[in-house]
Amino acid sequence: MRAAPYLLCVPALVLFAGVVIVPLVMTVLLSFHDWGQYKGIEPVFILKNWQEVLGDSYFHEMFARTFRIAFFVTLLAAVFGAPEAYILNRMRSPWRGIFLLVILGPLLISVVARTLGWALLFGGNSGIVNKALMGMGLISAPLPFMFTETGVVIALAHVLMPYMVLAVWASLQRLDPQVENAAVALGAGPFTVLRRIVLPQVMPGILSGAVIVFALAASAFATPSIIGGRRLKVASTLAYDEFLNTLNWPLGAAVAVLLLLALVAIVWGVNRLVERRYAQVFA
């Protein structure tokens, strides 16, 4: 019977529509509604919120900061995560399993708990990180970590590192181990093998890990709100404040939708780039 496959899809489709499509459409509609301090939300169709979000330099700064943080988090995750995955891949059992657990273990702990841990390490002038850096003589005065972009970037990079490691590791496992030997036999040194042979082959893995990390960093909420606080708002904490403090839901909705659209555009663009660049080489 032809209808059977479609009928089987119905429960999943209903669920998808109920929990994703409907709230999303409602949020988009909400962003076009009006709001006043005393009149509350008015279900009309106006562009006021969008004009404000797109025109006001306050929001420009917010979004610029969000994507700047996401960019540096991604960079940090790639610089540390890719070598980590490579080392992990070369380990023998049981060490490989143990260290994989060490890397993935943090995913089992709540992001809030992990971020509060970073807040303890960073906190104040007598924070452990500052004490350690000064003790080693690397800095003379305490560095501000709390309520700064640096602090948010470090904490977020730690939180999101496992996603990068997993993505790179997956692409490393598709590598033919003989390929490195082949390069060595042709006279390549260890560094050349890494740069010319291994890195180009795991590049798609690094890029797909980067897309995940970037999207999660740009939409992260817990870490920026704890480390960044009220002083250092990003798009997600901004939307939260509009919804729950100012109670300007329509403006919050406009911020949220804009963040979503920007992320979709970036992820889609990178994917197109990766597919076009590597289509011939890897299928």
Add this chain to the structure above:
Amino acid sequence: MAFLELEKLTKSFGAHNAVDGLTLGVEKGEFVALLGPSGCGKTTTLQMIAGFVEPTSGAIRLGGKDLLAIRPAKRGLGIVFQSYALFPHMTVAENVGFGLEMQGVGAAERRTRVGETLELVGLGAFASRFPRQMSGGQQQRVALARALVIRPQILLLDEPLSNLDAKLREGMQIELRQIQRTVGTTTILVTHDQAEAMALSDRIVVMNQGRAEQIGPPHEAYERPATPFVANFLGKTNLVDGATVRPERISFVAAGLAGTVRTRIFQGNHWLFQVDTGAGLVTVIRQNSGEAMPGEGDAVHLAWEGRA
């Protein structure tokens, strides 16, 4: 003194000797095959020559120099891997040119030599392709070109044809032999395929449990196997009254060892018979010359040289 010398070469993994005191001399320009079943130590031997595996004891000398003192990257050997191990992110020309680039050969000379070598393996028109866009046989040739272009002192072939289908394999055997004759590179082939070893090499080393059972020209090893293992590994044999007899040496005669044909199999260019005799089951191979052959259940008499 031979060009390449392996002296009492041993590799142990724990208590197990993967290669056990192997001594072998290979002359310049010679094509030698290491032949044996899986786990006989042939691949480990190759990897020790290449430098990917450290010997437990013994010596390897190339042109009188200690090869073990030289890093793998500096040995200057050409290797064709079983999986070809081509660089998937590079074009054919970049793959083949990689070794020259590592040697610091200039771009112009590199282009010339890459072009020449690709012509040699019949891939002149494929320089800008990626490995993924090529067939198994073509990838195999790229791997060969990549190994040959650096003008290696020794060419090491690790089961190079085992991933190709039977028909392609036969064609590549002939071509490989011709290319090796043309460039004259000393070559060591590792294979478990006795037909391949016999077709390609000047000498074969039949290996079993880390040891060389026999070293000699293919024809000699086939005709005068030193041990029962060699006799069995190099084609079919019959053990009749304590003597080994090759099936194709047995003919049907009017009077001889009496028996009954149990099975008869037609294989195109030859017939294969299994004959029940007083001395046990005997395998007989007769060329298909168009003559009438006995059928299943027929009473026959067998004879061979050295037995009436």
